[in-house]
Amino acid sequence: MLIAIDGPAASGKGTLARRLAVHFRLPHLDTGLLYRAVGAQCLVRGLLADETASADIARALNTDALNPDTLRTADIGEAASVVAARPAVRAALLELQRQFAAQTGGAVLDGRDIGTVICPQADAKLFVTATPEVRAQRRFRELEGRGEATSFGAVLEDIRKRDARDSGRASAPLVQAADAVTLDTTALGIEEAFAAALAQVQARAGR
C-alpha cells in the first residue's frame, strides 16, 4: 500500500506519516529532509543564492546520512524552502523519491508534492492542515524544547513566509491533490488526529 501525505509546515503530517508507517509496517520517507539536507549544505558552503550549485548538491546527495536532529532547525527549514523552489533541485530529487515509493509492499511518503507529482497513483492521499497560528504554536514549542532561541512571533512569520513560498512557486507548488482527503488537525490532539488519519487510509485503501 502506498500512502501519500502532504501539507504545510508543522501541520502534523510528519507525525501522522510516522505513525501510519509503524501501524502498517511500511518504510517511511520524510521528503522534507531531502530539501533540508540540500539547504543545509548550501548554507554551510555559502551557496544558497547559487542555483546551479544547489542542483549539483542535490544530485550528489547522500541519503544515508540524513540526520533529522540536526536538519530540523528554523534556518535550515528556510534554506530548504528556497532551494525547493528551483526546478533543477526538484528534478534531482525526483527519482530517488519515486524509487522509495516503488518498494515492494509499498511505503509512506510525506512532503508537499507527494500526491500530486511524486506518487499520483498512491492508494491513499491525505492533505494535513491546521491554522497558521496553531502550526506556529507547535513549531515554537518544538524549537523551545530543543533550546533554539526564538519567539512565537518570529515562528509565525516564518510559517507564513514558508506557506507563501511553498504555495506560490511555479514548480510543484503545495496544492491539495484532487483525490486527497483533507485532515484539519487544528483542534485535534495527536491521538485524535492519528485515529482520523487511520480511518481515512483504511477507507481509501480498503483495509
Ligand code: C5P
Ligand atoms: O516538511 P519540511 O518543513 O521539513 O520541509 C522543508 C521545506 O522543504 C518545505 O518548506 C518545502 O519548501 C520543501 N519541501 C518541498 N517538497 C517536499 C518536501 C519539502 O518542496 N516534498
